[in-house]
Amino acid sequence: MPRPSNPFTPAGANNHRPDQDFSARSNSDFPPARTPRPYSSSRITETPQRSSTTVNNTSSATASRVMDGRAADKANRQIEWLNQRWEGRGWLPEDVRRAQRNRGADHPSAVVVSHMVKITKLAQLKNVPLPCLWDDTSPQNYLRKGVMGGLHAPRLTGETAGFLYDDMKFKLGSDVDDTGESESSSDDDDDDDDDGDIEDQTPRASNALKLASDSAVKNCIDVTEEPRTPSNTTIKSDARYSTARPSTPAPLAHTLLDAKESRTASAPPQPSVAGPSYLDQCHAAHDLKRKREGDDSAIEGPSATKHCGSASFNAKKLQEQLTHDVKFTDDVLSFLTNIFVACHSSGMDQGKVRVADPLWFNIHDENGLPSAIQRFDQFNIFCFPIHHKNPTEHWSLGVVHITPGRMAFDHHDSAPDPNRYQAVKSRFQEWARYRGFRHDLAFKRMTCPRQKDSINCGVHVLACLRRELKNEPCPPTFNATEEKQSIIRFLKTADEGKHSGYHLDILREFKKLFVEEEQEKFFNELRNATSASLDANCKAAEMRRDDARDELKVAEEVLKTLLVKESTLIEARDRTIQALGIGDIDSAADTFQLDHPKKSIGMSQQEVLDSTISDVGFLIRHLRCNAANAAKQALEQHRQDVMEQMEVARKDIMRKKSELMQAEALVGRITLKRQMKQDIEGFSLMGPEIFNGN
Structure with missing residues (x-):
């Protein structure tokens, strides 16, 4: 496909694109930009101005109302089609929805909806798993990269969506006709061809695993059933982004992020295949970054309204939970466990220690087992916090020491309960058996200092994890306040060279917060001292x-x-x-x-x-x-x-x-x-x- 010479200047368009920052690329890297087709709807504010000199005002108003109704019907059908293909609202993640101006999360622009239909069909035709489009860790994260490159990230405008659609076509080597859309499609499509916009012309998996598009796809799920494909379509399989579910109907394959019910009734959480980290996927939707139910540790104020991908927002949240007597949320606990593993495992073999997301084990899920972990038996240590909902909200810690033919499971619990331990033991045994491991399993209830309150169970988890990584026993006594101060000192002096990506961004923002705080404290003391x-x-x-x-x-x-x-x-x-x-x-x-x-x-x-x-x-x-x-x-x-x-x-x-x-x-x-x-x-x-x- 020849490369276009001037992608940024469509006829009649403004050269300034505040929602995109593609300065790193040359103009020859992009296809021609598209001007969004006019779209009338009662929910649309981007409707182009139409001029008419041949009809009177009454006729114009009547025609406008008719067109508004038809456009709204078409947009509704397209949204329903997208919800079916994406198996939920994941085609537009919650952080992107919240960034849409003057519309609200449930009313995206009709131009955006139209382009998302085309993008979805193009992705399915080219066998690109839909979740990868929004996954910031995937090489096919066209949508996430596009919305995060602008000045108002992660806002997605109609113009941006059109550009991203053309960019995908150019990179995937597809003509417009491949998606069922004609290059000569009129801007004023009528209702007669509305149904064609959402016709199913893509390969369909018979047992497609529900994937939340805003989660990071880092691990694969075992594929035991091939998807049905049209005779003229060849699927290029990629085990890393497999969307097929095991043929055995139960237990289902769940993910590291599959856990709690969403606080938004209209958008229930969907399982997703995710990596070992939670804050590593901070550009994911807010319904997967929710606070534990009943937890009163959320940060209030303007910072809480920022999108979840903000490193400064998560750094402030981390500071809040380390300096106040509140429970640790799952995202904060995930960040800290990953930081500890990266710092304390330097003396061990590289890549031999793995920490899972705090919601991976999901002990209360009665419909399935935790997702598979690639190369699990090649690790020396596999550790994961465990979230318990009953009888009260609680965190405990599981650490699996893996040797050839044997797994030793150490369970750390600051409020030991026989029933809780037995539930953890049974679930891990079932998981190991279902995943085909032949190792001998040994379980041990570790002697941990008792928790003196109902809040600091997460702090106990971190204290036990740090000592497990050092091969030290749990301390005989424990002071939550001192342990939090120790964590703060550790983060303030943490070696940034051992971290990368979003974890590094949060760590740096966290250090900045304490530098500013210490400077303010210093000058206050200087002012008051003699x-x-x-x-x-x-x-x-x-x-x-x-x-x-x-x-x-x-x-x-x-x-x-x-x-x-x-x-x-x-x-x-x-x-x-x-x-x-x-x-x-x-x-x-x-x-x-x-x-x-x-x-x-x-x-x-x-x-x-x-x-x-x-x-x-x-x-x-x-x-x-x-x-x-x-x-x-x-x-x-x-x-x-x-x-x-x-x-x-x-x-x-x-x-x-x-x-x-x-x-x-x-x-x-x-x-x-x-x-x-x-x-x-x-x-x-x-x-x-x-x-x-x-």
Whole structure:
């Protein structure tokens, strides 16, 4: 197909396109832009102005009402057709609906609807899974990329929809006729050809899995039944974006994001195949980013009205839940678990630790099992938060340690309940059996600190996950406030090089929030402080810093002493073994028994003497061997005790280094305040003279 030379300037159109930002591409990369066909409807505000000099006002009004009614009927039929093809409202995600101006989420532009019909038919004809069009992780995310490139993202206008349709045709190598639309279609289609606009001319899967178009398609669902296709159509299969459901009717294949009922009655949630992360798909529709039912932790105010793809919005939501006594929502928990895994799994084999979305396990779904996880048995650790609805809202944690032929499932629950544990165990067993795993399953209820309230179960989950990733036991005691502060410090100092994409955007926005907050706090303290109080605080901070240095030196000396002690024990063990000379002891000494005296009858005196000497020699060597083994075991046990003390000493050194860093930072902070305060007071004393120029 030849490339058009001037795609941005259709006849009579404005060159400025605020909804698109395609500056990165050259003009030759795009097909000719299309001017949206005029579309009259009582819900449409983009109807072109029609001029007439041959009819009177009454006739014009009557004709306009007739055309409005016909256009509205056509738009309604097209919307119904789109709802059928997409199996719901996913053809226009909720964040895009909310961005439409002057219409409302349920009344998209008729021009947008018309182009979405064409885009849908083109995608189905070219075997592009419909969810991929809105999936920001898919290489076929034509619609998502288009709406997010403009100044008013994610708004979709009729002009933008027309451009995206032409762009898809150009990239997919399709003529307009391929979709059942003629290039010469008149802008004033009448009702006679309305039905042709929504005629089914595309391949149809007999058991199509319902996919929410606004979810990220990252994993495949096993395909066991081929879709029926027209004889003249060849499907290019792609396992990553398979939409076929297993032929076995139940249990159904569900997804990592399939969980709760939507808060919008007219748009029930639809299962989707999703990846391991929830905030990684923040451009998805709001009904899949909903807050847990009964949770009062939603951020109120203007920021809550922003679309879910905003990194700043999610960073503020994260800050809100980490600094207030509220429950963690599933998207915040997903973000934090992914950040922890990315940071704490650096010492493990790359790609061997996987965390699933908090709604993947969906323990209360009675209609099916969690979706398949690609290469599940190739991971070392697979972890996932578990959302419980009954008897109260609650989070627990499942961690599966995978080895060849065996899976060890550790269940962490800060409010242990036998029924809850049994439900988790049964569901995972059923899932593993249904997915064909032959591993031996072992389940263990971990000993976790008890939850003291009904809110901080998510904080407990994160604390247990962090220790699982470090191969450490759960702490005997737990303070939710301190743990949240620890998470905040961790995020503020997190290595950005270990993260990418939307997680990195949220992490950066989160850091900005605390930088701004700390700056404001700093100047407030400076404004209220006096020079005398700053001097006193600075002296106290310097004393604390000096104490921290001394404590660190003591801890380092303790570690040095233990290292010397360990080296001495190793040397003593080796010398003991060498001195006792047990290297030539053979296996006969282990089973040696003295001969019975009667056996010496008939032997000569010399033979009896030689036999006795040999027996005594064996006994001596055997005793030496036992003594060496006993000494070796004692020294080794002592060495193990020293090694445990060394581990404690190393942790103590790390803690004291952290305390020293904090003390030094405090000294620097107060010193800066004192210097700034002195400068301000100096300027105040100088008064107007500073401006005299003398």
